[in-house]
Structure formats: structure tokens, C-alpha cells
Amino acid sequence: MLKYAAFIFFSLLIVLQATAAQDYSGDNNMLKRFKETEDPTEKFNFFFDSPNRYNDNSAYDWLDVVNSYLNITEKVGDSLASRQFRLMQAQIYYDMGDYDKSIAIANVLYASKDTMQPETREVLLDLMDETYAQLQFFDKQIDIRKEKRELGLTENIAFYDIYSNLGLHRKAMNDYIMEVKKTIAEDDFYGLAAYHNNVGNYLRLDKSPSTAITNLSKAKGFIEVYLNDLSRVKTEKEIVKGKILRGVIEGNIGKCYVQLGQYKEAIPYLENGIATIDENLIGQYSSDVVENSLALAEAHLQLENYETAKRYLDKDFQFKKVENILKRNRLLAAYYNKTQDFRNESFYLRKNFRLLDSIDFNESSIKKQQLVAVVAQEDLANSRRMIDAQKLEMERARSEMQAKDERINLVFISLIFTLLGFAGLVYAYLKSIKNQRLIAEQKHIIENSLVEKDSLLKEIHHRVKNNLQMVSSLLSLQTKNTRSKAAIEALEEGKSRVKAMALIHQKLYQNDDLSVIEMQGYIESLVNSVQSVFKKGGHNINITIDAEGVELDIDRAIPFGLILNELVSNSFKYAFPENMENGKIYIHLRKNGEQGFFEYTDNGVGLSEDSDERASSSMGIRLMNRLVNQLQSTLNIDNTTEGVRFWFNFK
Incomplete structure (x- = not known):
């Protein structure tokens, strides 16, 4: 029976390959080469090793072919090949930006992950990690990363990208620098480019565009060195990956210039970023292209190039993120305001208001819950490590106690008079426990005093800052009632100096560490x-x-x-x-x-x-x-x- 099923399977494969030879021409056609590959595992490897698979045929063409193979493998009962084609199907939906369908298929495969080959399971977990990130299901993303660590696919669970998605960009950057910088070799130009791009992007998201541009410029220099380095042989997949990173870096530089209000400088970076990503990510959805296009529309609006701005706003993007939808509606409202079409302006403003009313409470609540989940995961991991350490300590103490009991028994057998010495040891032991309790109580009192002191210090700094702001306000009032130019300048200088001191106290009470x-x-x-x-x-x-x-x-x-x-x-x-x-x-x-x-x-x-x-x-x-x-x-x-x-x- 199995031989008969295998015969039918390979017969159907030959029919499909013959059809492929008729439907697609050219030796470099990726879909044709995919069909000509006979073994399902070879097809699987070819699919995931081909970064430019959508150059000649769309994702829908690939989906039709993969679905055909999937139907055949399910009919003949080849479970291994079926899982491989289903994983390809999930990847295609991810490339199309249909994350819900992608994760639905991946979850079905995840139920049978224990029977998968290690390479297939690694591809599945990576895809689920990326898809949960796009869907912002951070608790599930953490579970996948924990499993990858348990399987030895990664050493540590990284939280910095999740913190950034939750809006904690500065914490994300600090964690990223601490965990990643030490792992990059001096001659790893791609790794250095990715590192400085991520640091720069975290700074951009944290509203520090000037500092961000410094890091992004370093990233652009490293990626150019990487792409132009002829001494190292690079695969086609590595070259495409490097070009996509270059496009992302240029787009991030452009968005920094938009934040700084330098719109003319921003436009060429944004245009180059979009062109580079589109050229090397053919047929795949990219949130970077969407964000760069919205930034271009904003730049052209500010430069009064209204028609150009409208072209970018009218592009048929699949908006996956709520913030991109809100930004597009806001820019359309600004465009119609500039062109005095107040009816349409009001329409898009109302759309944003309705959207904000529907998501503000729920989104903030969900993000807080997800943040709690992230912290809980970290605390749980730390607690487990502490429990393991305590278990080892208890085992060591138990061994010591057993050895001590054996020595006491030997002493009792040999010299009964050592009972007095043993009693003295017991007394000392009880006394030490009492002393330890006293120390613990004193430590608790000291810790409470320190907490109270920190609270008082923060309150003092807060009040000092408020008083300095009041002084600044009084100087401003005095400036309005003064006609002398010299006096106004002197008052403004004084107000500026007061603000500089107030800012010190503001930073202090906002810090966890009140000393620096x-x-x-x-x-x-x-x-x-x-x-x-x-x-x-x-x-x-x-x-x-x-x-x-x-x-x-x-x-x-x-x-x-x-x-x-x-x-x-x-x-x-x-x-x-x-x-x-x-x-x-x-x-x-x-x-x-x-x-x-x-x-x-x-x-x-x-x-x-x-x-x-x-x-x-x-x-x-x-x-x-x-x-x-x-x-x-x-x-x-x-x-x-x-x-x-x-x-x-x-x-």
C-alpha cells in the first residue's frame, strides 16, 4: 500500500513539474527551479534559502503551487512533507503581511513540533517569534524564545525589542547595548552596522534625533564596507540581506531629519531607503516602506509640495499598525487643510477621533498587562535561578550536617564527657540564631529608613524644582512689565540659569538613583x-x-x-x-x-x-x-x- 501511495505521489510531482516547464520560462525562474526539485526536503531548503523567490512570480503564484503539493502529500499520507509544505505556506502568508493566517498555520504545526526534524523546528520557531512580534503578542513571543533557549538555539532570552514595542525605548537601548555590544567582533561589519542602526533607531524613537543620526551614520559606513568588501565571499542571501539593511538605515536617517524639521535633507534618504528595500524585498510586505512613505508625505507637505505628498498618501498599503493608520489620517487632514478642503479635513479628523476613542483605553490596558507579563517572566527566571542556587546550598548544608552528626556520634562513643561541649555548641548555635534574627530586624528597620529617606529626598527635589519654576515664571512676568532692553536681556539670562538648575532637580527626582x-x-x-x-x-x-x-x-x-x-x-x-x-x-x-x-x-x-x-x-x-x-x-x-x-x- 505504501509503495502504491509513493508511486502516485511521485507521478503527480512529475505532472506538476511538466506543467511548470510549460508555464515558466528561463533558467533563473525561481518557481520553475522549485518545481524541478524532486525531493520535498530539497524543495523546503531551496524555498528558505532563496531570498529573491518573488522576483519573477508573485507570492500568490507561489501559494498556489505550494497548496498543490500540500494537497498531494496529504492524500498520500506523507506527514513529513506535509509539515514542510505547511511551513512554506505559513512563511508566504507572513511575507504577504497576513500575520493572522501565518500564525494560525504555525500553531497547528507547533502541536506536532516534537516529531519534526531539528532544522524544520528551528525555522518554525523563528517564524512564530517574528509573527508574534508583528501581532504584539509579547507573552507568547517570550514563551517561544524560552523554548528556543531550552533547545540550544539561543543562549539568552532578549527583551530589548519587546521593551521598545511597549514604548520603553531608552530601556530597550540600554539592555541592547549591554547584551549585544560585547558579542560583536571588530571585523564583523554587518553586525556593527546592525548594532549602530538599532541603537540609532531606539534614540530616534526616544525623541533624540541628533544623537541618533550619529549612530546611524556609523551604521551606514559599516554596511557600505560590508557590501564593498571583496576579500570575503558572500552568498546571494547575505548580499540581499545587507542591501535591505542599507535601505532600512537610510530610511531611519531620513526619519530623523523629519523629526528635526530638516525636510529637504530627509527626502533623498527616504526615497533611497524605499527604493533599496523594494528592489531587494520584492513581493514581501515591509513596515519600513510604509513608515518611510508616510515620512515622505509629511516632508512634502511641510515643503508645500502638496500633489507629491498626496501621491504618497494615496498608495495602496496594507496598514498593519494602528499608529500608521492614525498618522496617515492626520497627514490627509493636514493636506486637505492646506488645500482648503475643510469637509475632507473634518472627515479624516473624525476618523482619528473615533479610532482613538476605540483603542486608547484598551490598548493602554493591554500594553500594561504585557509589560507586567514581561517583568513577571524576568522575575520568574531570576526566582528559578535563586531556587536552584538555594537547593544547591541546602544540599551542601545537609551534607555538612550529616558529617557533623557522624563526628558527634563518634565522639559520644569514645568520650561521653564531650556531652558538655556539645551542649555548649547547641547554646552557641541558639544564640547565633537569636543574633541573626536581631540583625535581620535591624536590617529591615534600616531598609525602611532608607526607603523613607529616598522618598523624602525625591519630594525635596520635586519641591525645589517647582520653586525654581515659580522663580522662572516671576522673571517672565517681570520681563513683560519691563521696557528696558538691557533689563529684559538680564532677566532672560537669569531665567535661563534658573531653568538649568530646575532641570537638575527634575532629573534627580525622576531617577531611581538620587545621588547622580x-x-x-x-x-x-x-x-x-x-x-x-x-x-x-x-x-x-x-x-x-x-x-x-x-x-x-x-x-x-x-x-x-x-x-x-x-x-x-x-x-x-x-x-x-x-x-x-x-x-x-x-x-x-x-x-x-x-x-x-x-x-x-x-x-x-x-x-x-x-x-x-x-x-x-x-x-x-x-x-x-x-x-x-x-x-x-x-x-x-x-x-x-x-x-x-x-x-x-x-x-
């Missing part, structure tokens, strides 16, 4: 605050901040913040005339052990020849000198060929 301030985020916030005062928006001035990983205590952070406030304010006021382009500010802060170094440069007009005389009379320079003295250092000022440089060492 993370300077990269503080400097970014301070620079944004100064930019908003001078209304320059970063259009002509490129600001680079290099202070990643530096932390300072409040005694050094406050004078440092006031110094930086003076320097940035002076640059905006004096260094860059209105007609000057390509203005640059570079802020560098490093700390190595007990020693620190600060440097601030700009390429503006520089200091005048009488800067020494002005320094003695300028309140800003005198204030900076006193603040640097508080840091036990001396302020150094150098006129450079372009602009000016301030620097000092500190402890």
Missing part, C-alpha cells in the same frame, strides 16, 4: 531648552553631544549645567550671524575614575581681539570662572581658526 545625574540626557534637555528660547530650531546649527555613560553628583552637576547654559546661550546670541550656514557646536564630556574633562567648541565668529578686557567685565565669563573654581579647576579659552574653544579638567 546621567549627563547625556541632561545636556540634550538643556540644549533643547536653550534652543527654544532663541527660536533657532536647529535648522542651521548642528549640535553634537558626546557624554554617553557619564554621571555626575549634584554638587558638580549644578555648576556644570550653569556653565553649559552660558556657553550655549552665548553661541546662539553671538557666534552665528543670521546669514551663516553650517554652524556647528561640539560638546564633549568624559570622566575616567576621579578625573574628568570638558570641552566646548563652536565654529562661529569667535572672540574679538579685546576678549581679555571684556572677560573681566562680562558677567557671563565671570560667572563661568567662579563656577569652574567650584569644580577646583581653571577655565581655558582658545581662539581657533574657526570659532572658539572652552575647556577645563575637573575632579
Whole structure:
């Protein structure tokens, strides 16, 4: 009977292959080559090893052929081949963006995963991992990753991408850097490109586009080196993968420029990103293409290229993410507002309102539950490790107790008088238990006191920040009632300095660690605050901040913040005339052990020849000198060929 079934199966395969030879022409046609492959396992390997399988035939053509083979294998009862064709079917639905159908098929296969070959099971688990990520079922995604770890397919469960999907982009970036950076070799150019792209994208999502562009530019450099490296032989699959990453990187750079309001600079990056992805991801759904197209529409709207913007908004995309639907409706409403079609504008605004009303509560509730699930999974894993360690400790203690009992028995047999010594040991043991309880109680009291102290400190910093904001508001009121230009400027400078100190206290009460301030985020916030005062928006001035990983205590952070406030304010006021382009500010802060170094440069007009005389009379320079003295250092000022440089060492 089995021989007869096998005969029918291979006969039908020959018929299908003959049909393929008639339907498709060309030696490079992937679907034709797929049909000409005889063994189902070889077909399976060919399918998943072909990154360009949709070049000549659409995903629907592939689906029809795979369904035909699936029907044949089910009729003849070949369960192994059936599972392989079903897995191909699930992958095609994923490529088409139909994630619900893909995961439904994958779940059926998952029930029989124990009977699969290791290679097939690995492909299934990877597909389920990616599909659950697209559907935002993070608890199920974690279960799949745990199984991959148990099977030895991965060493650790990574949570950073899940944190990012839940909106915790800064935590995602920190976890990603900690887990991934140490695993990348210096000559792994693709790995370095992917690493800097992910770090840059997390910064972009966390609303730090200037810093993000720095990392994304590094990523673009590494991927170009990877693609142009002729010394290493790369497969076609690796080349396509590298080109797709290049397209993703260019799209992310373009989206950063849109965030910065530099729309002309953004357009070529976004267009190149879309073209590269489309060229190398033929026939497959890509959320990057959707997001880049919406960013292009936004850029053209801002540049008043209304027809071009409308073309991008009218593209027939399958919007899988709610945020993309909301953004498209918002941009369409903006387009109709610009073209004075207020009826359509109102229509798309109402669509967003209805959509937001239907998802706001449910989505926030679901995300919170998923976040709790993620944390619970981490706690559960940690608890299990602790339990295992405790079991080992208990086994060791049990062994020690047994050895001790044996020694006591020997002592009792040989010398009965050792009973007194044993009694003394028991007494000491009981006393030690009592002491341990007292220590535990005192420790509990101390821990409660520390928690209370932290709460009080946070409340103090919060109130100080509120008081400083009130002072800033009073200065603003005074400014409105003052006519003297010199007095207004002095009040504005004072308000800026008050804001710099308030920002310190805000960062402190927002931190878990009340003793130090993370300077990269503080400097970014301070620079944004100064930019908003001078209304320059970063259009002509490129600001680079290099202070990643530096932390300072409040005694050094406050004078440092006031110094930086003076320097940035002076640059905006004096260094860059209105007609000057390509203005640059570079802020560098490093700390190595007990020693620190600060440097601030700009390429503006520089200091005048009488800067020494002005320094003695300028309140800003005198204030900076006193603040640097508080840091036990001396302020150094150098006129450079372009602009000016301030620097000092500190402890």
C-alpha cells in the first residue's frame, strides 16, 4: 500500500513539474527551479534559502503551487512533507503581511513540533517569534524564545525589542547595548552596522534625533564596507540581506531629519531607503516602506509640495499598525487643510477621533498587562535561578550536617564527657540564631529608613524644582512689565540659569538613583531648552553631544549645567550671524575614575581681539570662572581658526 501511495505521489510531482516547464520560462525562474526539485526536503531548503523567490512570480503564484503539493502529500499520507509544505505556506502568508493566517498555520504545526526534524523546528520557531512580534503578542513571543533557549538555539532570552514595542525605548537601548555590544567582533561589519542602526533607531524613537543620526551614520559606513568588501565571499542571501539593511538605515536617517524639521535633507534618504528595500524585498510586505512613505508625505507637505505628498498618501498599503493608520489620517487632514478642503479635513479628523476613542483605553490596558507579563517572566527566571542556587546550598548544608552528626556520634562513643561541649555548641548555635534574627530586624528597620529617606529626598527635589519654576515664571512676568532692553536681556539670562538648575532637580527626582545625574540626557534637555528660547530650531546649527555613560553628583552637576547654559546661550546670541550656514557646536564630556574633562567648541565668529578686557567685565565669563573654581579647576579659552574653544579638567 505504501509503495502504491509513493508511486502516485511521485507521478503527480512529475505532472506538476511538466506543467511548470510549460508555464515558466528561463533558467533563473525561481518557481520553475522549485518545481524541478524532486525531493520535498530539497524543495523546503531551496524555498528558505532563496531570498529573491518573488522576483519573477508573485507570492500568490507561489501559494498556489505550494497548496498543490500540500494537497498531494496529504492524500498520500506523507506527514513529513506535509509539515514542510505547511511551513512554506505559513512563511508566504507572513511575507504577504497576513500575520493572522501565518500564525494560525504555525500553531497547528507547533502541536506536532516534537516529531519534526531539528532544522524544520528551528525555522518554525523563528517564524512564530517574528509573527508574534508583528501581532504584539509579547507573552507568547517570550514563551517561544524560552523554548528556543531550552533547545540550544539561543543562549539568552532578549527583551530589548519587546521593551521598545511597549514604548520603553531608552530601556530597550540600554539592555541592547549591554547584551549585544560585547558579542560583536571588530571585523564583523554587518553586525556593527546592525548594532549602530538599532541603537540609532531606539534614540530616534526616544525623541533624540541628533544623537541618533550619529549612530546611524556609523551604521551606514559599516554596511557600505560590508557590501564593498571583496576579500570575503558572500552568498546571494547575505548580499540581499545587507542591501535591505542599507535601505532600512537610510530610511531611519531620513526619519530623523523629519523629526528635526530638516525636510529637504530627509527626502533623498527616504526615497533611497524605499527604493533599496523594494528592489531587494520584492513581493514581501515591509513596515519600513510604509513608515518611510508616510515620512515622505509629511516632508512634502511641510515643503508645500502638496500633489507629491498626496501621491504618497494615496498608495495602496496594507496598514498593519494602528499608529500608521492614525498618522496617515492626520497627514490627509493636514493636506486637505492646506488645500482648503475643510469637509475632507473634518472627515479624516473624525476618523482619528473615533479610532482613538476605540483603542486608547484598551490598548493602554493591554500594553500594561504585557509589560507586567514581561517583568513577571524576568522575575520568574531570576526566582528559578535563586531556587536552584538555594537547593544547591541546602544540599551542601545537609551534607555538612550529616558529617557533623557522624563526628558527634563518634565522639559520644569514645568520650561521653564531650556531652558538655556539645551542649555548649547547641547554646552557641541558639544564640547565633537569636543574633541573626536581631540583625535581620535591624536590617529591615534600616531598609525602611532608607526607603523613607529616598522618598523624602525625591519630594525635596520635586519641591525645589517647582520653586525654581515659580522663580522662572516671576522673571517672565517681570520681563513683560519691563521696557528696558538691557533689563529684559538680564532677566532672560537669569531665567535661563534658573531653568538649568530646575532641570537638575527634575532629573534627580525622576531617577531611581538620587545621588547622580546621567549627563547625556541632561545636556540634550538643556540644549533643547536653550534652543527654544532663541527660536533657532536647529535648522542651521548642528549640535553634537558626546557624554554617553557619564554621571555626575549634584554638587558638580549644578555648576556644570550653569556653565553649559552660558556657553550655549552665548553661541546662539553671538557666534552665528543670521546669514551663516553650517554652524556647528561640539560638546564633549568624559570622566575616567576621579578625573574628568570638558570641552566646548563652536565654529562661529569667535572672540574679538579685546576678549581679555571684556572677560573681566562680562558677567557671563565671570560667572563661568567662579563656577569652574567650584569644580577646583581653571577655565581655558582658545581662539581657533574657526570659532572658539572652552575647556577645563575637573575632579
